[in-house]
Amino acid sequence: MKTLQVTFLLNGFEKTIVSAPNRTLLDVLRDDLNLTGAKDSCGGEGECGACTVIVDDKAINACMILIGQVQGCAVETIEGLAENGQLHPLQRAFVEAGAVQCGYCTPGAILAAKALLLENPHPSDVEIRDGLSGNLCRCTGYVKIVEAVRLAAAEMRHA
Amino acid sequence: MPETITIGKSELRKDAWKKVTGAARYVADIPLRDVYYGAIVRSSVHYGHLKSIDTQTAEQVAGVHKVVTAADVPGLPVFGALVHDQPVLAVDTIHHWGQPVAIVIADTKEIAAQAAQLVLVTVEPILPILDPVEAVELNASKLHADGNLLAQFEIKDGDVELGFAEADVILEETFSLPLVSPAYLETETSVAQWNSDGSLTVWVSSQHPFVDQAEIAAALDIPAEKVRVKSGVIGGAFGGKEDSSISIMASLAAWVVQGTVKLVNSRQESFWAHPKRHPAKIYLKLGAKNDGTFIALKAKAFVDTGAFASYGPAVGIILTETLAGSYHVPNIELDTLVVYTNGPLAGAMRGFGSPQSHFAIESMVDMVAHQLGLSAIEVRKKNILREGDQLFTGVIVNQSANSLPLALSHAENILREFEMIEAAPGKVAGSGMALVMQSMGLGAKVPDDSTHQMIWMPDGKVDLYLGAPDMGQGLIMTAEQIAAEALELPFESVSTVDLDTWNSPNGNVTCASRMTYMVGNALVDAAEQLKSQMLVQASRMMNRPLDTLSYKSGNVITSDGGKIPVSEIISRAADDGIEIQSKATFSFPYPDETTPQNLPIGMPHVLFCFGAQIARVEVDPELGKVDITHLTAIHDVGRVISRKGVEGQIEGGMAMGLGYALFENMNLKANGQWVDSFTEYLIPTFNDMPLNFRNIILEIPEESGPYGAKGIGEVTVPPTAPAIANAVYNAIGVRATALPLSPEDLAKL
Numbered sequence A: 001m002k003t004l005q006v007t008f009l010l011n012g013f014e015k016t017i018v019s020a021p022n023r024t025l026l027d028v029l030r031d032d033l034n035l036t037g038a039k040d041s042c043g044g045e046g047e048c049g050a051c052t053v054i055v056d057d058k059a060i061n062a063c064m065i066l067i068g069q070v071q072g073c074a075v076e077t078i079e080g081l082a083e084n085g086q087l088h089p090l091q092r093a094f095v096e097a098g099a100v101q102c103g104y105c106t107p108g109a110i111l112a113a114k115a116l117l118l119e120n121p122h123p124s125d126v127e128i129r130d131g132l133s134g135n136l137c138r139c140t141g142y143v144k145i146v147e148a149v150r151l152a153a154a155e156m157r158h159a
Numbered sequence B: 001m002p003e004t005i006t007i008g009k010s011e012l013r014k015d016a017w018k019k020v021t022g023a024a025r026y027v028a029d030i031p032l033r034d035v036y037y038g039a040i041v042r043s044s045v046h047y048g049h050l051k052s053i054d055t056q057t058a059e060q061v062a063g064v065h066k067v068v069t070a071a072d073v074p075g076l077p078v079f080g081a082l083v084h085d086q087p088v089l090a091v092d093t094i095h096h097w098g099q100p101v102a103i104v105i106a107d108t109k110e111i112a113a114q115a116a117q118l119v120l121v122t123v124e125p126i127l128p129i130l131d132p133v134e135a136v137e138l139n140a141s142k143l144h145a146d147g148n149l150l151a152q153f154e155i156k157d158g159d160v161e162l163g164f165a166e167a168d169v170i171l172e173e174t175f176s177l178p179l180v181s182p183a184y185l186e187t188e189t190s191v192a193q194w195n196s197d198g199s200l201t202v203w204v205s206s207q208h209p210f211v212d213q214a215e216i217a218a219a220l221d222i223p224a225e226k227v228r229v230k231s232g233v234i235g236g237a238f239g240g241k242e243d244s245s246i247s248i249m250a251s252l253a254a255w256v257v258q259g260t261v262k263l264v265n266s267r268q269e270s271f272w273a274h275p276k277r278h279p280a281k282i283y284l285k286l287g288a289k290n291d292g293t294f295i296a297l298k299a300k301a302f303v304d305t306g307a308f309a310s311y312g313p314a315v316g317i318i319l320t321e322t323l324a325g326s327y328h329v330p331n332i333e334l335d336t337l338v339v340y341t342n343g344p345l346a347g348a349m350r351g352f353g354s355p356q357s358h359f360a361i362e363s364m365v366d367m368v369a370h371q372l373g374l375s376a377i378e379v380r381k382k383n384i385l386r387e388g389d390q391l392f393t394g395v396i397v398n399q400s401a402n403s404l405p406l407a408l409s410h411a412e413n414i415l416r417e418f419e420m421i422e423a424a425p426g427k428v429a430g431s432g433m434a435l436v437m438q439s440m441g442l443g444a445k446v447p448d449d450s451t452h453q454m455i456w457m458p459d460g461k462v463d464l465y466l467g468a469p470d471m472g473q474g475l476i477m478t479a480e481q482i483a484a485e486a487l488e489l490p491f492e493s494v495s496t497v498d499l500d501t502w503n504s505p506n507g508n509v510t511c512a513s514r515m516t517y518m519v520g521n522a523l524v525d526a527a528e529q530l531k532s533q534m535l536v537q538a539s540r541m542m543n544r545p546l547d548t549l550s551y552k553s554g555n556v557i558t559s560d561g562g563k564i565p566v567s568e569i570i571s572r573a574a575d576d577g578i579e580i581q582s583k584a585t586f587s588f589p590y591p592d593e594t595t596p597q598n599l600p601i602g603m604p605h606v607l608f609c610f611g612a613q614i615a616r617v618e619v620d621p622e623l624g625k626v627d628i629t630h631l632t633a634i635h636d637v638g639r640v641i642s643r644k645g646v647e648g649q650i651e652g653g654m655a656m657g658l659g660y661a662l663f664e665n666m667n668l669k670a671n672g673q674w675v676d677s678f679t680e681y682l683i684p685t686f687n688d689m690p691l692n693f694r695n696i697i698l699e700i701p702e703e704s705g706p707y708g709a710k711g712i713g714e715v716t717v718p719p720t721a722p723a724i725a726n727a728v729y730n731a732i733g734v735r736a737t738a739l740p741l742s743p744e745d746l747a748k749l
């Protein structure tokens, strides 16, 4: 079978993998690299955001891009967010605000929020909702997720 | 209220740390070696005779190990919570679209999926029955051996005809409720591992691991002790994960190939073949006096359970018991039929019959109010249940009914506030409300014991072995708070061991808004036992009479004022080979003296949660588009255990209610197939939630509950849709009798 060699930055470290070309970034993360923080929920239709990762500072549905497309890119997953065992302010805020219930949407929502805050460090509630509108959550009704992003944004601005 | 250690506070969920770092292991994430992947071959007709399954071509594909069919099931070929009517894999008949027919087991998921396409299933299609009313017509073809009427509940109280004769106004209407999906983000998943000693280890994402264990054992014809079921982290359930289909299939596959097999339903498969909320048609006739007093209620409900029973009969019971909502109506006649069709199976889903009944009754109450020129508040005040009232089932309502007048007075203020707000240009605003009564528990005569265990560790910390899983709602945090409070220890000192049927006691199914209540009560009891056991050890070690010792906040206190940390006692006991552990069972109380005995099994329910929700909407009268600008929820929880946990349940429940009101509908498409993806089946997103959201939490202690607490899981869903529908009516004068309220219908009506 035809394979592809792809080199990219994964959570700050260079990574080279060999894969069939028709596999998605999500497949490779979950099945080859055992990075299972990114989830599949909608079956790769780009509808749920549970698979959200950050590619070159943009939130991307990992189920929607083929592995070859990340050649040379910087890919960030939820596993790379905490530094030296210290949670990222968004991770802490999600815990503190009670924004985590089943948690299946959580990695994707946190990464979508991170990409949003990179672009807009001072988002209004409406902007938070817009920024995360591609991330479904069935448990929380979103109230506490918005609160968590608001809290983290404030903390990150002051840091 | 007295000072507490942790009850009523917002503790940080311990599982959240793993969830925010991606370390939490849902079943699909569990790293295992040498795993085969299964792909399920499913029917692509609604109904038909299964003529043959040709697996030959598929089995010749390189990397395919086996294609399993019903012929490979060594034990019971059918399973089911209440009725054994659901085949593990189809036998002779196809009952619904997407029914599992065979399982392809292969080295990779890609190979399994490809080979699944090559399994040749020959079916002679039969014209399906998809309407529950049609299904019970005399000449309808029989979908199951005993016919299509799965269950019927007829209840009478008073004399309904006499009541209607005395009524000043009588209104009739038929309400239609759609098929909706729990749509948890984690689809059904199971991994089963065959062990060389002839046992199986099965990882499940399930509300009922002990039922999985029993049903797997029955299907494989092996003793239940040979099946070890472990709970993964659960990515939402909402009732839909009270179905063992996927775990039985994974186990069967693992058993046949003597290996490890992983089965993950796609979103499409989840839509097709996992339990959903029952569609229903509910006819209501309500009679009232001019002053608004309800005098007679008649109802007939057709509840469509789809291809298999699942929890259909039990759902029919709660639907029936909540048809009169939170109101006292002296003359009642109710008739609920739970019917088989060839639709996707419906079973347990948050609210369990009550979202359907509440849409009907709460719409009807507003219709009557409007007819009589009374306000929504006035008519409700006249009729709400009061403490000591007798329900039509014969049950006396306890003090929980005192939350109703309280909720109404809050609602009155909120409605007034909402009505002052001006509509955006081009929009028409309206506000509406609904009350809710949700039962707790499985119903009388259904065995409902829940056992949980705690062990005091030598370091003074406590491990909980909960016998029922946390499906994401926060049961573990609640349990840890209750255990910590009862043991006078900080929240941090209590942790919970992952559920494993080989180590955990049987806590029964996580369902029916009763986990805080059941688990909490059991843990309070277990904590008392634990403390006395520890004191017995202390007395022995210290050589002091037991009655000179007492326990306080992690220490043993002696009568002369001495203080010894518990950890010292426990570790010394451990050195002597003694473990300080306790196990307690709580049984849902149905006291013989007060529980009517003349009703079917599962009826009546005796404890209730009440609440109210108020919605403000803005409607575009041209396009019929509804924007929900404000939602306020008022719910009595007895006693808050975990503040953020309770708020999260209410917020999430309302979002689900909002989806039920506005978009969710798993209907048949023009091509004859069910809506089966998130592209077509819309659940609420961030932007669909109102910007103004408020929670008012009432605390009227439930005397039989732990620290006064009771349930909150389901009661939050039923009032949302009728509150929104009532608000829409108040905005544009259009009464919608079907959900979801689609813009096309509102503009057209």
Ligand code: FES
Pocket: A039, A040, A041, A042, A043, A044, A045, A046, A047, A048, A049, A050, A051, A052, A061, A062, A063, A064
């Ligand atoms: S899995 Fe749903 S968007 Fe990627």
Ligand code: FES
Pocket: A099, A100, A101, A102, A103, A104, A105, A106, A136, A137, A138, A139, A140, B185, B235, B236, B472
């Ligand atoms: S927390 Fe369960 S889906 Fe968001």
